[in-house]
Amino acid sequence: MDLRVTRVPATADERSAVDAVLGEPESGWAGGERAAVDGHVAFGGLRRAEERRHLLLPALHALQDRVGWVSEGGLGYVCTRLDLAPAVAYGVASAYALLATEPAGQVVLHVCDDVACRAATGDPAPLLEANLGPTGGTGPVSWQPSPCLGYCEHGSAALVLRAGTDGGRATVAPFDVARQGELVALGDRLDVQALPTPLALVPQLERGDPSVRLLRRVGRVDVASIDAYRAAGGYEALRRAVELGPAGVIAELKDAKLLGRGGAAFPTGVKWETVARNPRRPHYVVANADESEPGTFKDRVLLEHDPFALVEALTIAGLTMGAEQGFLYLRGEYPLAEQRLTHAAEAARRRGLLGEDVMGSGLRFDLELRRGAGAYIAGEETALLNSIEGRRPEPRNKPPFPADHGLFDRPTGINNVETLLCVLDVLTGGSAAFASTGTPQSTGTRLFCLSGKVASPGLYEVPLGTSLRSLLEQAGGVADGRPLQAILLGGAAGGFVGPDELDLELSFEGARAAGATLGSGVVVVLDDTVDLTVLLRRIAQFFRDESCGQCVPCRVGTQRQEEVLARLLAGRAGGVLAGERALLADLDAVLRDASICGLGQTASAAVTSAVRRGLVAGLQEGS
Amino acid sequence: MTITSPTAADPTPVSLRRRIELSVDGQPVTVHEGDTLLDACRQVGVEVPTLCFLETLAPVNVCRVCVVEVEGSRTLVPSCSRKAEPGMSVQTASDRVRTSRRMVLELLASSVDLSLAGDDVQRWIAEYGARADRHGPAAAPAAAGERDRARPGHHHVGDGLSAATVHQPAKRDNELYQRDYSRCILCYKCVEACGEDAQNTFAIAVAGRGFDARISTEFDVGLPDSACVYCGNCIAVCPTGALMFTSEADLRAEGAWDEDRQQVTRTVCPYCGVGCNLELHVQDNTIVKVTSPLDHEVTSGNLCVKGRFGFQFAQARRAAD
Known part of the structure; x- marks a missing residue:
């Protein structure tokens, strides 16, 4: 392709950062030294450019990590290296919140102000503005509000990013007043590597509860040691999978009646079988570790504290579905998980548990970790595939489904982290044991993320079918014994449950019958002090910020929904409440019915459920 | 069809x-x-x-x-x-x-x-x-360039008393096109025509996200600094008048654009031997726009810069007469 790339040259720093990812340029055509032969030979071509396009996001990350933003020169160099049009690459870069296309400070704090942290500790903006000035500054230390960072059990969190060769990325949680003071005092002397490692709160483990299954190794097994993992039962599931073969594994999953934990509750065995049987090759498997639903931190805890488990589970998925290549797509806000997963994969590779001959099975499988860049929408499975491919993280129309036309248009098995870890449980404990837990339709256990105004926030694992009341009781009930106002169940894409609905059975069918959803297992507890309209506007703002903008219902509908909430909050609806209610109902209809993907289809779910339950001041039925 | x-x-x-x-x-x-x-x-x-x-x-x-x-x-x-x-x-x-x-x-x-x-x-x-x-x-409309600088994941949360729009000043950075993104419904047609569905130039793409998503060159550089080859195929597919010949935009601004007074003449492009059909839109004996029929087997509605904008010679000669 004829490329027209900016005349602004990349700096030496930018070039070396990109070259570290893409290797040295092969020729003058690809941005290297121009040699005599370059005048006579053309390298590349459109096909090769397409084959290398998946390196775009890693290359953009390299620029961001090194110089703190994606500059015109830097982007131009990436385009020269990848034979990609700059407008296309800019379209990709400008879709991600963790890639800046304007200069930013050397240290940037992304501070969570999303529903769970807000419910627990309020809006962090006033204090940050007092300490660091307004958002988005370009001084040495700047801050900006961030959607959920996945450390909800701590009630506050900040992602600290420092650009440069001596830089780094780390999460600080909790990010309370004292921590804020420390970080501000350090200023640009802040050493990201020296920040304390954030912990995970898992109250059941502190109590020694023997019933946990997915969480059994969390906090008990050295996360850096593959031997410790194996001593704790690790790689038994892979051994069994190799013995059973693909058909045997799929039969086990079907007998276990395992349903996907990502939200759609699709039978995992059926999905794996569809991919495994597809005659088109090659196949791919993908782990969706782009956990971003506000209030969700379950995958993070597993990834940080049991990293080998996901590596093992994805290997099983690969062998079963006939894939030799897997991708682990991890959200960009989880630097600790990235470190530990990278280490785990390397350790597994050294032991022959990834690579040419996995566990002596004669089968080849390896995986690659890909880091997201701040886009909730990339958690939607087809948007995630586009993100890996180096395209804008826009969802694809379904059908066709990924099992037929997935990554690089090939049959692809894509599963949520929790689902994959359930596969380990099915294979080690057997399908009968798995199916005997939970309800007849919803088998196994489920992770729930308790946050907000709850006595013991943290990650809980209970059999499906447990009542919401019992789960809340395990977590000690509402903090400080205050009255419960409502629970946000399932996340921003979920809905509210009132204090009179606590007998709700936490199973797929139980939630459906109650007009609720388990979503990603979010349980944000809201006491009587929380202003629900403020919370709803934050949710509306979240969807307005995270919509990819592709389809009209979601692009404009999320904007309009936020405007209605803003009016209600300001109490200015005045005499036109009936109009506002009708408007919300119409927005709900078009979002739910006509949006391309699950983001738009659930963008009005929380607002609609709050209105229906009379939780929005001024919008009660009959008002 | x-x-x-x-x-x-x-x-x-x-x-x-x-x-x-x-x-x-x-x-x-x-x-x-x-x-x-x-x-x-x-x-x-x-x-x-x-x-x-x-x-x-x-x-x-x-x-x-x-x-x-x-x-x-x-x-x-x-x-x-x-x-x-x-x-x-x-x-x-x-x-x-x-x-x-x-x-x-x-x-x-x-x-x-x-x-x-x-x-x-x-x-x-x-x-x-x-x-x-x-x-x-x-x-109120955005200032020039304001929407192009929107950061993904961040926006000003207003009071809801007015409805946000995409209104902004039209972009005019070259002699041939006007880009008035106040009229853009983000249908992706121009991106497709510029890219893999027709021209394979990739001068424009969708940038940003959510309500701030927009059609953009890299870093919003002007068309002369972009990969644009002025084929005008984006204008040909734009359904809302966001992309327009400057000749049309100027006449509209003067209130002189009048399709009822226009005559459309079908002819063959004189520049090369491909045989692209042109439709010359003529008002007051002046060519004001050039299109090609969507169902024409050679062009499918697409032209190159010469067919689309190379008509000035006809008018220049007339001016010289």
Whole structure:
């Protein structure tokens, strides 16, 4: 392709950062030294450019990590290296919140102000503005509000990013007043590597509860040691999978009646079988570790504290579905998980548990970790595939489904982290044991993320079918014994449950019958002090910020929904409440019915459920 | 387009394709495998509004105004891209369909200037009862470049008393095009025409996200600094007048643009031997716009810079006479 790339040259720093990812340029055509032969030979071509396009996001990350933003020169160099049009690459870069296309400070704090942290500790903006000035500054230390960072059990969190060769990325949680003071005092002397490692709160483990299954190794097994993992039962599931073969594994999953934990509750065995049987090759498997639903931190805890488990589970998925290549797509806000997963994969590779001959099975499988860049929408499975491919993280129309036309248009098995870890449980404990837990339709256990105004926030694992009341009781009930106002169940894409609905059975069918959803297992507890309209506007703002903008219902509908909430909050609806209610109902209809993907289809779910339950001041039925 | 002709997506001769029977609003329809629900609707004379669909481009199904209800489907489906399947029962006028179409039109009309989007759009707005005004008065237009600098994941949360729009000053950075993104419904047609569906230049792409998504060059550089080759194929496919010849924009600004007084003459481009057909739009004995027929077998509506904008010589000679 004829490329027209900016005349602004990349700096030496930018070039070396990109070259570290893409290797040295092969020729003058690809941005290297121009040699005599370059005048006579053309390298590349459109096909090769397409084959290398998946390196775009890693290359953009390299620029961001090194110089703190994606500059015109830097982007131009990436385009020269990848034979990609700059407008296309800019379209990709400008879709991600963790890639800046304007200069930013050397240290940037992304501070969570999303529903769970807000419910627990309020809006962090006033204090940050007092300490660091307004958002988005370009001084040495700047801050900006961030959607959920996945450390909800701590009630506050900040992602600290420092650009440069001596830089780094780390999460600080909790990010309370004292921590804020420390970080501000350090200023640009802040050493990201020296920040304390954030912990995970898992109250059941502190109590020694023997019933946990997915969480059994969390906090008990050295996360850096593959031997410790194996001593704790690790790689038994892979051994069994190799013995059973693909058909045997799929039969086990079907007998276990395992349903996907990502939200759609699709039978995992059926999905794996569809991919495994597809005659088109090659196949791919993908782990969706782009956990971003506000209030969700379950995958993070597993990834940080049991990293080998996901590596093992994805290997099983690969062998079963006939894939030799897997991708682990991890959200960009989880630097600790990235470190530990990278280490785990390397350790597994050294032991022959990834690579040419996995566990002596004669089968080849390896995986690659890909880091997201701040886009909730990339958690939607087809948007995630586009993100890996180096395209804008826009969802694809379904059908066709990924099992037929997935990554690089090939049959692809894509599963949520929790689902994959359930596969380990099915294979080690057997399908009968798995199916005997939970309800007849919803088998196994489920992770729930308790946050907000709850006595013991943290990650809980209970059999499906447990009542919401019992789960809340395990977590000690509402903090400080205050009255419960409502629970946000399932996340921003979920809905509210009132204090009179606590007998709700936490199973797929139980939630459906109650007009609720388990979503990603979010349980944000809201006491009587929380202003629900403020919370709803934050949710509306979240969807307005995270919509990819592709389809009209979601692009404009999320904007309009936020405007209605803003009016209600300001109490200015005045005499036109009936109009506002009708408007919300119409927005709900078009979002739910006509949006391309699950983001738009659930963008009005929380607002609609709050209105229906009379939780929005001024919008009660009959008002 | 004739509905039964082979399409770019499926070049198999029609006679070799399986026949598929389905129903649209209760009427039985037979189409061929590979045809879409839109094809089926058109075949029985049911009008389905479309905005982002164009016969010569791959369907992107983003505007969602063509949605229909398919029995058994949880959500509505875009008829422009959904392939017909045997036994499908399609409803095009149910309450769900009408509500979603009305809202799509309403959301666009409340945020975008649709005044040049054509008579069909105005008619649909009336027919479906879309009321842009109930979202509040339009917010003040953005300053030049403001929307182009929007950061993903961040926006100013307003008081909701006015309805946010995409209104902003038109971009005029070259002699040939005007880009007035106040009129842009983000149908992706220009991106497709500039990119893999026609020109393969990739000078523009969708940038940003959510309500801040926009058509942009890299870093919003002007067209002269971009990869643009001024083929004008983006203008040819723009359904709302956001992209326009400067000659047309200037006449419109003067209030002198008058399609009733224009004569359209079909001719063959004189520049090379490919044989592209041109349609010269002439007003007051001056060429004001050049298009090519969408169904022309050589061009499919596309031209190069010479065919599209190389007409000045005709006028220059006339001026010299």
